[in-house]
Amino acid sequence: MNPGVAIAALVGVSVATAVIGFYGLRISRTTGDFYVASRTVRPWWNASAIGGEYLSAASFLGVAGLILLSGTDALWFPVGYTAGYLMLLLFVAAPLRRSGAYTIPDFTEARLDSLPVRKVTSLVVVLVGWLYIVPQLHGAALTIRITTGLPSWVGSVAVVIVVCLTVVAGGMRSITFVQAFQYWLKLTALAVPILFIIFVLAGSGTAPLAQPSVNPTGAPPAGLYQNVSLLVALLFGTLGLPHVLVRFYTNPDGQSARRTTLIVLGLLSVFYLFPTAYGLVGRMFAPGLATAGQADAMVLLLPGELVGGTAGDLLSALVVAGAFAAFLSTTSGLVVSLAGVISQDVLGAGVGSFRLAAVISAVVPLGFAFMTDSFALAGSVGLVFAFTASTVCPVLLLGIWWRGLTDAGAIAGMLTGGVLCGGAMIAGALAGAASTPGWLAQPAAWTVPAAFAVMVIVSRATSQRIPKTMSKVMTRLHTPERPLATER
Amino acid sequence: MTRVRVTAPRTAARPAKETREAAQDSEVGQVFVRSLIRSQLRLALVVAAGFLLILCAFPLLLAAVPGLAETRVAGIPFAWLLLGAGIYPVIGLSAWLYIRTAARNEARYRDLAEDQ
Numbered sequence: 001m002n003p004g005v006a007i008a009a010l011v012g013v014s015v016a017t018a019v020i021g022f023y024g025l026r027i028s029r030t031t032g033d034f035y036v037a038s039r040t041v042r043p044w045w046n047a048s049a050i051g052g053e054y055l056s057a058a059s060f061l062g063v064a065g066l067i068l069l070s071g072t073d074a075l076w077f078p079v080g081y082t083a084g085y086l087m088l089l090l091f092v093a094a095p096l097r098r099s100g101a102y103t104i105p106d107f108t109e110a111r112l113d114s115l116p117v118r119k120v121t122s123l124v125v126v127l128v129g130w131l132y133i134v135p136q137l138h139g140a141a142l143t144i145r146i147t148t149g150l151p152s153w154v155g156s157v158a159v160v161i162v163v164c165l166t167v168v169a170g171g172m173r174s175i176t177f178v179q180a181f182q183y184w185l186k187l188t189a190l191a192v193p194i195l196f197i198i199f200v201l202a203g204s205g206t207a208p209l210a211q212p213s214v215n216p217t218g219a220p221p222a223g224l225y226q227n228v229s230l231l232v233a234l235l236f237g238t239l240g241l242p243h244v245l246v247r248f249y250t251n252p253d254g255q256s257a258r259r260t261t262l263i264v265l266g267l268l269s270v271f272y273l274f275p276t277a278y279g280l281v282g283r284m285f286a287p288g289l290a291t292a293g294q295a296d297a298m299v300l301l302l303p304g305e306l307v308g309g310t311a312g313d314l315l316s317a318l319v320v321a322g323a324f325a326a327f328l329s330t331t332s333g334l335v336v337s338l339a340g341v342i343s344q345d346v347l348g349a350g351v352g353s354f355r356l357a358a359v360i361s362a363v364v365p366l367g368f369a370f371m372t373d374s375f376a377l378a379g380s381v382g383l384v385f386a387f388t389a390s391t392v393c394p395v396l397l398l399g400i401w402w403r404g405l406t407d408a409g410a411i412a413g414m415l416t417g418g419v420l421c422g423g424a425m426i427a428g429a430l431a432g433a434a435s436t437p438g439w440l441a442q443p444a445a446w447t448v449p450a451a452f453a454v455m456v457i458v459s460r461a462t463s464q465r466i467p468k469t470m471s472k473v474m475t476r477l478h479t480p481e482r483p484l485a486t487e488r
Numbered sequence: 489m490t491r492v493r494v495t496a497p498r499t500a501a502r503p504a505k506e507t508r509e510a511a512q513d514s515e516v517g518q519v520f521v522r523s524l525i526r527s528q529l530r531l532a533l534v535v536a537a538g539f540l541l542i543l544c545a546f547p548l549l550l551a552a553v554p555g556l557a558e559t560r561v562a563g564i565p566f567a568w569l570l571l572g573a574g575i576y577p578v579i580g581l582s583a584w585l586y587i588r589t590a591a592r593n594e595a596r597y598r599d600l601a602e603d604q
Binding site for chain 2: 072075076078079082083085086087089090091094212231255258259261262265266269272273276280401471474475478479480
């Protein structure tokens with residue numbers, strides 16, 4: 001690929017992001033603006049922003065790469081990423097909005113009336129955020145190396161700098177506009193090249209090189225346990241992601257939180273058709289991209305491989321722009337939600353400490369990214385979902401639906417899930433992908449039930465600790481707001 | 489034909505929020521709240537279970553009918569169409585059904601709470 005075209009695409013996306021960010025600066029002035037855009041974002045904007053934030057490096061590059069490698073087994077990834085939002089809608093969306101809390105630690109503190117619970121939740125949320133930013137930076141490093149030939153670190157550092165600038169400048173209000181823009185950019189950047197490729201292939205009558213059911217690397221298909229465990233992680237992990245949940249506070253009421261989620265489901269469903277199409281076309285017409293050991297870069301390389309020439313260069317530039325939009329939007333969404341938690345819990349409230357916290361939240365994972373190596377992006381993001389499903393998810397679900405939850409139970413459950421799942425992730429990383437047994441590579445199927453079980457058992461044993469405010473909080477979570485919203 | 493409740497605005501007597509909280513704190517109010525929570529949880533569980541059943545049925549269908557996975561529809565193997573595109577409408581439909589019923593549960597609760 002022509003490096004000049006790729007660099008132009010990168011600079012274009014970064015400048016567009018910064019411009020929209022600075023434009024938003026003019027309308028965000030108070031602390032409330034910085035955190036949650038003062039709860040005045042319309043459902044369509046909000047849904048586009050959630051879609052923009054959620055579709056990360058794993059969705060943009062990783063899913064197609066994984067489909068290229070393992071075929072229909074990998075189709076569970078996009079299905080799980082989308083169905084996770086259904087679970088979010090069913091169990092979390094409206095009650096969370098009605099809780100009136102800004103962040104997940106705010107929610108657990110209000111529900112359980114306990115400061116220690118707040119601290120543990122904050123710790124877990126910050127860990128989840130950092131773990132999730134690392135694959136984004138790996139994706140950026142990979143994209144820069146493949147498309148421009150520059151050293152990998154340039155990609156990660158560029159993402160961190162652009163994100164810090166936009167978040168520090170505008171907070172969540174401008175982030176909402178940036179994210180919404182980036183959803184539509186990502187969709188265009190995936191859809192136009194693949195439709196063009198399919199058009200060209202159909203027009204020229206090119207015969208497929210391979211059958212879609214044949215794994216190009218010859219790897220055996222994943223077992224039933226692996227697929228089930230992956231689905232558990234994705235279904236339950238989504239409803240604990242801090243950067244997704246913080247978006248629900250920008251809805252004016254519980255009903256509109258539900259409507260927003262419905263639109264998000266539609267946006268995600270449309271989006272995921274395209275990585276699937278890339279995977280299928282790649283399997284049939286460019287199986288060589290899988291054997292090069294860089295399946296994650298397949299989306300970036302396919303236009304050049306199958307179209308070529310100036311048209312191929314232009315399409316590649318579009319895909320590179322979309323990929324960078326993915327890294328930027330997910331990273332900035334995570335940085336905003338982490339900065340909200342860190343500034344409130346560690347540095348003290350205020351716009352100044354929010355800005356400092358934003359820089360801290362972006363720079364720490366950069367260090368992690370330098371120390372670790374990129375492996376399959378969709379796989380490493382899948383592990384973060386497993387971690388979230390084992391920690392944040394149980395405390396949210398039980399907190400919203402079960403009157404018997406206590407602070408002791410919540411802490412014990414989160415720690416159990418965190419230690420088990422974190423331990424499995426570390427053991428898996430030390431053993432290497434090839435020699436990790438299935439139950440360790442996909443731990444969600446046993447760590448999530450373990451976390452739920454410990455949370456329920458310890459809560460039962462400490463039932464005298466059920467907070468006095470429980471009835472009142474449960475009422476607020478579940479009863480509809482007045483038709484004319486009286487609380488603003 | 490829709491029924492319209494004709495009442496004077498209550499805000500004149502007491503602030504709406506205060507009335508609402510007083511109603512919810514009473515014993516009867518708590519009964520209504522508990523029943524609302526129960527019906528919302530039941531609804532969420534039913535929709536989730538239904539969706540998961542359909543989700544499991546898809547691969548079972550492919551495994552049960554030999555040759556179905558490889559059958560081409562417009563050049564695309566059926567397994568890819570089913571798992572890559574067919575599941576999304578099911579997700580959207582489940583979500584839509586849930587939202588409609590959840591809003592109805594809340595409307596019923598609001599009627600009960602205001603009749604008190």
